[in-house]
Amino acid sequence: MDFKQLRAFLTVADTGNVTRAAELLNLVQPAVSRQLRLLEEDIGTELFERERHGMALTDAGKALLVYARRVMLELDRARAEIGGAVNGIGGLVTVGLLPSTCDLLSSPLVSSVAATYPGIHMRIAMGYAGTLQQWLESGDIDAALLYGVERMPTIQATPLLEEPLWIVGPASAALRRNKPVPLASLVGQPMILPSGPHGIRTLVDHACAVSNIELTIAVETNAMSIQKNLVLGGHGLTILPPIAFADDLQRKRLTAAPLSDPKITRTIVLALPANRSVGQHVRRAVELLVQCAKTAIDEGAWLEGRWLGA
Known part of the structure; x- marks a missing residue:
C-alpha cells in the first residue's frame, strides 16, 4: 500500500x-x-x-x-508544516466553526492569517457542536469554537463569550427586541427546533424541564437555514442566538425577541485537544481566531454577544 x-x-x-x-x-x-x-x-x-x-x-x-x-490529512499537515517552516511559522490548520458563527468569522480569520502568517494554510470546517467535538477528538480538526462542552479529559475549553437565545418569528409575529417573551407564553405555539442532542435543543429542553413547560414541536431540523426558511414559510417559531439571524433581522424578514422566565444563554468556548500536542502554527492561528471573535464583539457585529475572555 x-x-x-x-x-x-x-x-x-x-x-x-x-x-x-x-x-x-x-x-x-x-x-x-x-x-x-x-x-x-x-x-x-x-x-x-x-x-x-x-x-x-x-x-x-x-x-x-x-x-x-x-x-492523507496527516500527510497534508506534515507537508504544509515542513514547507512553511522554511520561512517561519507554517503548516496546515483546520478550524471548526458553528453554522451561526461561520459567516461572521471565516473571512476575517482567513485574511488575518494570510497577512500575519503566510506559511499557514487554513481549512475551515463547519458543523454543529456535537459534530465538531467528535472531529476534534478524532483529530480531523485542530481547534474549534463550541458551546455546551462539559468537562472532558480529551478537550481543553476556554470560555470566550456568552450570548442569549431569542425567539424568532416571521414579520407578522411582530416580535420586538425591547419586549422579552416569557418561555411559558410559547406553550401551544408550533415550534421549529433542532433534534436532540443538538446543543440548542438541549438548552431549551433543560429550561422547559426546570419551568415545567412542554412545547409543541412541529418540525425538527438540524439545518439552521431550514429553521429560518420554515419560519419564513409560516410553519412556526424557532429559537436561535441573534448572530444566526442578524442579517434577516436587519432586512426585516424576521422579527425576534429575547426569551425570559427563564433567560436562556449559551457560552462559546475555544476548544483544543487535551489528548495530543498542539503545534505552534495551530496556536498562532487560534490566537488570531480569538482576536477576530473579540473584534466582532467590540464592533457590535456579534449581536448581543458579551465577551468573557481576557
Missing part, C-alpha cells in the same frame, strides 16, 4: 467514476484502475462494486475510507 494507491482510492470514492478520477489525478484510466487493483490485492478484498453507472464502495471500502482520509 502506498500514497498513490490511497489517493486513487479516495478520488474514485469521491467521484464514483474511474474516468472522472483519472482526469482529476492527471492520469490515464488504466493507471488508476491498476492502483485500485494493487490496493485491493494488498488489502485482500474488493473495495468497490463495479456497477453499470459507476463505482460503489463495498463495506470494506467504506471502512478503509475513514482511515485513508485520516492518513
